Amino acid sequence: MSDEDRQPEGGDPRNDERGAKRPASDTDASVEYDSDVEAAIRGDHPALITYITAGDPSLEDTKASVEALDRGGSDLIELGLPFSEPIAEGSTIQAAINRALEAGTTPAGFFELVDDLETDAPLLVMTYYNMILQFGDEPDVRPFVERAAEAGLSGIIVPDLPAEEADPLREACDDNGLDLVFIIAPTTEGERLDTIMSQVSGFAYVQARLGTTGARANVSSATHDSLARLSEYDVPKAVGFGVSEGDHAAEIIEAGADGVIVGSALVDIIASSRTPEEAVDALEAKARELKRGARRGATDVAADAAEDPPETEHP
Amino acid sequence: MSTEREHDGESEPGRTGTFGDYGGQYVPEALMPALQELEDAYERYVLENEDGFMDEFRERLRDFGGRPTPLQRADRLSERYDREIYLKREDLVHGGAHKLNNALGQVLLAKYMGKERIIAETGAGQHGTATAMAAAHLDMPCEIYMGRTDVNRQRPNVYRMRMNGAEVNPVEAGSGTLKEAINETMRDWATTVERTHYVIGSVVGPHPFPQMVRDFQAVIGDEARKQIREKAGRLPDSVVACAGGGSNTMGTFHAFVPDDEVDLYAVEAGGSSLEIDEDEGLAPNSATLSTGTDGVLHGAMTKLLQSGDGQIMESHSVSAGLDYAGVGPELSHLVETSRVTPASVDDEDALNGFHRLSRLEGIIPALESSHALGYLEEAHENLGDIVVVNVSGRGDKDLETVLEETEKRDLEAAPEVEVFDQ
Ligand SMILES: Cc1ncc(COP(=O)(O)O)c(C=O)c1O
Numbered sequence: 001m002s003d004e005d006r007q008p009e010g011g012d013p014r015n016d017e018r019g020a021k022r023p024a025s026d027t028d029a030s031v032e033y034d035s036d037v038e039a040a041i042r043g044d045h046p047a048l049i050t051y052i053t054a055g056d057p058s059l060e061d062t063k064a065s066v067e068a069l070d071r072g073g074s075d076l077i078e079l080g081l082p083f084s085e086p087i088a089e090g091s092t093i094q095a096a097i098n099r100a101l102e103a104g105t106t107p108a109g110f111f112e113l114v115d116d117l118e119t120d121a122p123l124l125v126m127t128y129y130n131m132i133l134q135f136g137d138e139p140d141v142r143p144f145v146e147r148a149a150e151a152g153l154s155g156i157i158v159p160d161l162p163a164e165e166a167d168p169l170r171e172a173c174d175d176n177g178l179d180l181v182f183i184i185a186p187t188t189e190g191e192r193l194d195t196i197m198s199q200v201s202g203f204a205y206v207q208a209r210l211g212t213t214g215a216r217a218n219v220s221s222a223t224h225d226s227l228a229r230l231s232e233y234d235v236p237k238a239v240g241f242g243v244s245e246g247d248h249a250a251e252i253i254e255a256g257a258d259g260v261i262v263g264s265a266l267v268d269i270i271a272s273s274r275t276p277e278e279a280v281d282a283l284e285a286k287a288r289e290l291k292r293g294a295r296r297g298a299t300d301v302a303a304d305a306a307e308d309p310p311e312t313e314h315p
Numbered sequence: 316m317s318t319e320r321e322h323d324g325e326s327e328p329g330r331t332g333t334f335g336d337y338g339g340q341y342v343p344e345a346l347m348p349a350l351q352e353l354e355d356a357y358e359r360y361v362l363e364n365e366d367g368f369m370d371e372f373r374e375r376l377r378d379f380g381g382r383p384t385p386l387q388r389a390d391r392l393s394e395r396y397d398r399e400i401y402l403k404r405e406d407l408v409h410g411g412a413h414k415l416n417n418a419l420g421q422v423l424l425a426k427y428m429g430k431e432r433i434i435a436e437t438g439a440g441q442h443g444t445a446t447a448m449a450a451a452h453l454d455m456p457c458e459i460y461m462g463r464t465d466v467n468r469q470r471p472n473v474y475r476m477r478m479n480g481a482e483v484n485p486v487e488a489g490s491g492t493l494k495e496a497i498n499e500t501m502r503d504w505a506t507t508v509e510r511t512h513y514v515i516g517s518v519v520g521p522h523p524f525p526q527m528v529r530d531f532q533a534v535i536g537d538e539a540r541k542q543i544r545e546k547a548g549r550l551p552d553s554v555v556a557c558a559g560g561g562s563n564t565m566g567t568f569h570a571f572v573p574d575d576e577v578d579l580y581a582v583e584a585g586g587s588s589l590e591i592d593e594d595e596g597l598a599p600n601s602a603t604l605s606t607g608t609d610g611v612l613h614g615a616m617t618k619l620l621q622s623g624d625g626q627i628m629e630s631h632s633v634s635a636g637l638d639y640a641g642v643g644p645e646l647s648h649l650v651e652t653s654r655v656t657p658a659s660v661d662d663e664d665a666l667n668g669f670h671r672l673s674r675l676e677g678i679i680p681a682l683e684s685s686h687a688l689g690y691l692e693e694a695h696e697n698l699g700d701i702v703v704v705n706v707s708g709r710g711d712k713d714l715e716t717v718l719e720e721t722e723k724r725d726l727e728a729a730p731e732v733e734v735f736d737q
Pocket of ligand 1: 517518558
């Protein structure tokens with residue numbers, strides 16, 4: 001994909017500003033990306049984006065888990081900052097959030113973990129709006145965003161913040177060089193879709209199916225419909241909600257996505273492992289399986305478009 | 316009461332569905348088109364009476380719901396407090412609480428919108444019961460989510476819902492009360508949004524719910540305002556209503572908000588104490604308006620019981636219908652602008668209020684409403700000569716709880732408990 005024509009016609013003047021404001025990434029000398037998130041998703045195409053809940057079962061374990069996911073080939077890693085009312089999550093992540101809260105996970109502890117992490121993959125925080133608002137002394141989004149930038153986070157995803165309510169957070173993110181990722185649902189269509197796609201930064205998080213997060217046995221047909229609807233927008237698209245296996249990843253990439261997002265399947269591994277070591281090994285292996293699946297999906301696509309040759313697994 | 320009011324006399328939400336700093340639409344993207352669809356339907360059918368929606372709604376409220384409810388002068392309370400006490404008898408609405416006003420409105424609206432399925436959350440079971448009744452009446456399939464604790468303490472209502480053909484889904488998460496039931500209903504809605512309408516049970520949630528639910532409940536205050544003029548010849552000095560989410564509160568207050576000479580009191584559940592336990596994430600009360608801080612929960616910016624980090628507290632009240640860590644955004648706004656005075660009454664005084672009304676007036680009130688009656692006992696000297704108290708529901712559903720809680724205490728207004736044991 002070329003980077004110049006990423007906006008559909010017209011576009012929001014805000015976008016020019018957005019693009020101009022961001023420092024160009026240095027991951028690929030030949031192409032300039034708007035942010036390191038975009039570089040990650042477009043660079044080592046197709047991208048694997050992994051999610052786990054910070055503090056599940058403890059912040060120390062999370063550090064080891066994140067490093068395992070990084071080694072396993074994640075191109076971006078989302079860290080969940082637990083909120084007590086996770087209305088967008090299914091039972092798997094809801095339970096992880098409860099474990100993390102019981103372990104005493106706080107925003108302060110979360111940021112200390114991020115301060116400590118050194119990963120190749122850029123890190124995003126996924127949390128609910130109230131957690132962002134309450135970080136400072138008064139309800140205000142800025143202190144959270146500033147602390148996130150200081151800790152080295154690259155972006156924010158907020159499942160209960162639709163574009164309509166996002167102006168304050170978007171401005172704070174712009175001022176601090178963070179991406180604000182928006183979710184595109186199967187119900188997002190028409191003008192709404194245009195508006196949101198013109199405001200997306202980093203990538204569009206394409207929700208594979210209606211409902212909540214949670215590993216599923218197959219890829220929903222809603223995924224194919226959504227990707228078809230989105231094909232005219234030259235914005236990186238990553239598909240999440242329900243993805244759990246390498247074969248799903250292959251199917252989703254083949255259907256036109258730039259990346260796959262996997263959460264519940266990894267959280268399941270953490271929940272069912274008997275020891276931290278077992279969890280770390282299994283997470284790394286799962287990430288490899290998913291990344292391999294994604295590359296397999298890209299092989300077929302690449303057969304038509306020779307510019308994106310398949311690569312082999314790096315050790 | 317304070318004379319300094321910045322309040323502008325009306326509180327229509329602005330373009331984005333806000334009341335001052337409160338309200339809004341903080342929901343997953345999947346729900347946004349449904350909220351837009353609902354807002355359109357609300358504007359057309361409710362505000363503009365398209366296809367005679369409001370005419371049908373009023374007729375069903377009358378014939379099925381039993382409206383208008385009386386505004387009754389409470390003779391013995393008037394004598395006790397040495398002023399005119401009037402009770403707005405929402406306990407006489409079909410189903411036994413004001414909740415039917417809203418449930419009937421929303422189920423009918425869902426029908427006009429062509430939705431095929433109704434879901435709802437419930438705390439006390441009163442809203443679930445009202446929704447199940449409205450759904451049976453209008454022939455719509457219906458599922459109700461209810462916290463496990465509430466299922467256990469409100470068994471009569473669980474049976475009533477099932478008798479009316481609704482499925483009741485117990486929610487095991489957290490403390491098993493209203494907050495968890497709302498989370499679970501939102502998850503269902505996010506999965507089935509294209510054909511399902513979520514009947515939110517109070518003036519909470521994302522726009523347009525707070526405004527729409529208030530409009531369906533405004534019939535309470537509209538009637539009361541007319542009735543008090545007929546009976547007392549003038550407007551009351553004060554209006555008192557209990558507040559959980561705040562639907563009977565806003566319904567009762569709405570008509571009086573522009574009447575600056577009428578003082579409005581929202582009485583919340585003080586539980587066992589107004590202190591909070593930050594470490595345990597526990598508020599032994601549900602006094603959000605009195606002690607809460609601004610934040611976002613269940614789709615709206617409003618006052619909340621939350622920790623400094625933004626985690627929502629488990630709330631408490633002896634009455635399931637008030638046991639909620641949030642409150643409607645319009646009420647938050649009216650409190651912030653000093654138009655409404657927040658107050659709280661603890662579990663014990665609410666139980667006394669329950670027994671007192673039962674004995675003095677022959678009306679067994681809901682435990683929720685008993686908080687308003689507890690406040691009357693405590694604050695009547697400041698309420699002026701004419702007071703309207705909303706009796707939001709009847710207490711039949713609460714008898715098990717009341718017996719159990721009364722046995723534990725030495726209540727001044729309670730009859731001897733042994734009488735019941737023989
Ligand atoms: C009789 C009664 N009153 C009051 C309430 C509290 O709700 P709201 O504050 O929305 O009126 C309930 C809730 O179930 C109720 O059943």
